[in-house]
Amino acid sequence: MTTDPRAPAAWRLTGDLGVFLADAGAFLRSEPALHTALLSVTDTLRVRGLRVYGDGAPLFGTYAGADGTVRGAFVRTPPHRVLLGPLDALGPEAPEAALALAGQLAEAGPGLPGVAADHATAEIFARAWEKRTGTGASVVVRQRLYRLGTLTPPEPAPPGAARVATGADRALLARWHDEFAEAVGERPAMAAEEWAESRIAYGGVTLWEAPDGTPVAMAGVTRRTAGQVRVAPVYTPADLRGRGYGGAVTAAVSRAALDAGAAEVLLFTDLANPTSNGLYQRLGYRPVRDFVQLDFAR
Incomplete structure (x- = not known):
């Protein structure tokens, strides 16, 4: 990106994914871990x-200083929340x-x-949004990476074993995708059939299949981008929980990703789910940073 050396730091917005990836890549x-959501979303869009x-045109943005160095980035895919990368690099400029x-x-x-966004960034942006629009924000879910x-x-x-899902599992994956979204109280990021096809x-x-071949749990994983993958979602139907299937399939997909x-x-x-937080720590996952999803008042 060519930048006027006299220009102040500013956000550059674009609807062109290629331009965004060239600028922000x-x-x-x-920091691939802290940008995991932006990396996986832009990879899926690509x-x-x-x-x-969704039907709305995506919007991308980078924050660059006078020297052209990118220090912030966001992705918005309507009708979903804006994904805002950490503003750590901005220091006192962040607000x-x-x-x-x-x-x-x-x-x-x-x-x-x-x-x-990560907790600190989300709070900074929520204050800015309220100052700019007069609209407050409420917490939807607090997360830990x-x-x-x-x-x-x-x-x-x-009992049982892991196997990679195939086209024959398409209907099952679509159904479990929607059941997972309902269980966590979130609108799915994409249509169930599209999600199943993409995965x-x-x-x-x-x-994870029981010894008789019946699927009893699933764990998804994003494509590898910048060396990182993210396990998502992990789902066990309500009537099959408490039997260790979720932990087993998470361990299996984690091992496969490493291999x-x-x-x-x-x-x-x-x-808000101490069971899953405890389970993943027993499997060897360690905290990186807390994140939050906020909704703005209508």
Whole structure:
């Protein structure tokens, strides 16, 4: 990106994914764990098309200083919350940069539903949004990002074995995708059938099967980007929980990711669910940073 050396630091917005990745790619890859959501979303947009998350046109942005160095980035895929990368690199500039972004997003179009970011960044942006629009924010879910250390599979493992989902599992994956969204109280990021197709295309879901061949749990994983993958979602139907299937399939998909060359294996948990947080820590996942999803008042 060519930048006027006299220009002040500012956000550059674009609807062109290629332009955004050219500008922001090195910055996102410099901290792949903290940018995992932006990396996986932009990778999906690149592979599956710009309207995979909804009918609205995506909007991308980078925050660069006078020297052109990118120090912040966001992705918005309507109708979903804006994904805002950490503003750590901005230091004391962060509130002013957040206020500028709030103004640009408010002018870009109505209906921004909220923000998803690390806790500190989300709070800074929420204050800026309220100052700019008069609209407050409420917490939807508090999350913790974990990174896999030493994988410790559950012992003993439940009966059965893991296998990668195939096209024959399409209907099951779509149904479980929607059941998972309902269980966590969130609107799905994409249509169930599209999600199933996208994951099957690269072997992105592992099933745990009972000895009779019945699938009893699943764990998804994003494509490897910048050396990292993220486990998501992990789902066991309500009537099959408490038998160790979720832990077994998470361990299996984590091991497969490591064996395939992932430098980092990540996952998010809901901090309101102590069971899952305890389980993943027993498997060897260690806390990285807390994140939050906020909704803006309508």
